[in-house]
Amino acid sequence: MLINSYNCDCDYECNAKRFKRNFKNWTSGNNNIDKFIQDTQLLEHNYYEVHNALEWIPYDKLYDIKYITEDNKFGKVYRANWIDGCIDIWDHENKNWGREDQNMFVILKILNNPSSITLEFINKIAVPHEIAVPHKVFGITQDPETKNYMMVSNINKCGICYATCNSMCFQRNFENWTSGNNDIDKFIQDIQLLDHDNANEALEWISYDRLYNVKYIAEDNKFGKVYRANWIDGYIY
Structure with missing residues (x-):
């Protein structure tokens, strides 16, 4: 010592x-x-x-x-x-x-x-x-x-905002969800980490069981089959 x-x-x-x-x-x-x-x-x-x-x-x-x-x-x-x-x-x-x-x-x-x-x-x-x-x-x-x-x-304050912003809140929640695909996880996380004040601009992982009344509606040239559904929670704002 x-x-x-x-x-x-x-x-x-x-x-x-x-x-x-x-x-x-x-x-x-x-x-x-x-x-x-x-x-x-x-x-x-x-x-x-x-x-x-x-x-x-x-x-x-x-x-x-x-x-x-x-x-x-x-x-x-x-x-x-x-x-x-x-x-x-x-x-x-x-x-x-x-x-x-x-x-x-x-x-x-x-x-x-x-x-x-x-x-x-x-x-x-x-x-x-x-x-x-x-x-x-x-x-x-x-x-x-x-x-x-x-x-x-x-970790209580963002290095950009000098406050507890949306980016910090999103980051703390990373451990609580996964898509099962690392590339998708990183893509969603990267967008969330750019969101310092407008949470409605961030993407999120949406569990399929939060959707109901899922029905086929059309065929899309880029994506194939397209469906419509109701989302129980609604989007973050």
Whole structure:
């Protein structure tokens, strides 16, 4: 375990001092990661609020971990729920960190090369791209089975909208349906991920049992037989 020798010059009890006192109580098992997390914590000189500090997040504090997509930079990307939620302020009454958003949704991205972790690296990964991704990185965890270190990031706000938009809501529901065909699944998902405000423009997978009174009506040159039906649920709007 690495203990940072930095000494704070604040003439009051700041968050950096509180974080430093706790260094002895956790380790990632990797000195580079320990130092990186500690360095972000030692920049927190506010009295109450915590803004940009990362933390070591034990893997057993995450649950319902599920694969959601493939990322060009990191490979497989997972989503999970974080039991504790993120650090918000110092709780003077309980002498501990006050937290918010318990059981929040988070994104997990694998770090293939822990020695390359820098603030510049964090800034590069916390930008929006083809999936709705976060801007806020909370910390780092490690899968005890694969030994992979993983970045834990915010999934509550879209990297494009900076809000919980339709794209985010659609993404959270990906695990609950499938067409049985990967190409069709991806096509529907890609359209849903482009929908940040007008849900009626997104496609969805419609279970056949949600249709009734299905009847043949005509022959089409492109598709062959064409049917009409009633749709129980109606479209999303």
